Amino acid sequence: MEKFSEETNKLIDLALQEDIRDGDVTSLYFVPADQTSSAYIYAKADGVLAGVDVALEVFRRVDGEIKIKAVKNDGDSLKYGDHVLEIEGGSRSILTAERTALNFLQRLSGIATNTSKYVALTEGTKAQILDTRKTTPGWRQLEKRAVVAGGGTNHRMGLYDRAMVKDNHIVAQNKIEAMQEAIHQLKKDRPNVEVELEADNLTQVEDFLRMEGVDYILLDNMDNDQMIRAVEMRGKSGPRLEASGGVNLTTVQGIAQTGVDFISVGALTHSAVALDLSLEFAG
Template structure:
């Protein structure tokens, strides 16, 4: 498990448990054993199972945790997704933190799958963005993949993305080309993406060397189609449509011929999937 994720789990448990779970300590016998299931209360796509399992195990290594549904699988209302057997105090203490991770990440996966399904008959792919919960980026981007989406850059360090504000500071085309060449020399393998909000910019960027992607920001369907035509039969730069994409507009955008459609909403506005923990008598299967 990534160290950042491990630390996030520790912080979440510390936040919830603090000096101790007083309810379980005073109202649950120390030797009580339980059997429980994490149950889907609604339809969705499952993500975050590894983190949820780790939460239960950190609280009590004596809890037997079994994942019943694969990461990225669709689940229906009432489906059992994780089974738990072991000390009641441990299960109860870990319950909320584990569900918080699982519900949030499954919500991201579910939102992503809706967009992926919406553009299924187009060749474009759904991309995430950096509009993630601080500290949760690795987890939320993994949830995007579980939902069938594709990860954009992880951060400022693994892809150059020259946006409108950067271009205001450096708008000279020759200087832009020189900067791209210098980057490619000093950081071989790092891709370059330039943001365009006008077709005139697209035409200019297509003439530059070393440009791997062009971001088509808030363009109309007509302009997106024209941008694809300007690129012609070239495989690169790849074209990414961005800006205010919704479920209602995603398919029409994808059908213009762009390679990617980026959607910030799949992370910043995802609604948590409703999941709960149901206890059953130990003798029941």
């Protein structure tokens, strides 16, 4: 499959294997082999949809003869009762694929829904809501796609695509001069990799603004007044500023109004509640 990465393909196969193994014994023994049905997946709560293509693929891998139609797409808003997918085919196959398809849809739609709440609270500001690496192991690509479906923006995918120098790295490096030398070497060796430095206070912000090759400064656990000051210190040009720490649905609006460019929120993924979706047979 070209539409999915190798990691996602493996994840779908693993999810089906762990559920089915050597057969769905309930369907095999209690549902006639020649029985066909129509079914649909629908929303039992308001939210934002994500994971449609993965759910479609689950049904297809269980039975290539199943006919399935996506009524809604990733990023669409859902109201209670809205149909998401409509399915026709062997009753056994529909029942066998049901839980795995729903697991993907519910988890990813929960992330999209959670993200959309944060995004709504930043309307009218320049701040973009970012995800983090606080994802379910093996699910990162899908969960980050769900963040985008909810209106958010992806931060780095992993340790390999952005240098993010945090307080522990700074302590280990010890000197600004050594950090500057390391940045120059990284930019020489890997010119496409951006550099982000974590600042715990405004003195560090001031130091980092004087350095070369810094693309982002992360304002870690600063209060709103400190972030306003950091934005003033940066001026109209320079590294983009990312707020992190203490971000929740109560605080995010005030943080966005400080003028920062980005707000990273680990809760988008690590604390998302699955959206309530269900499969019902028609008729």
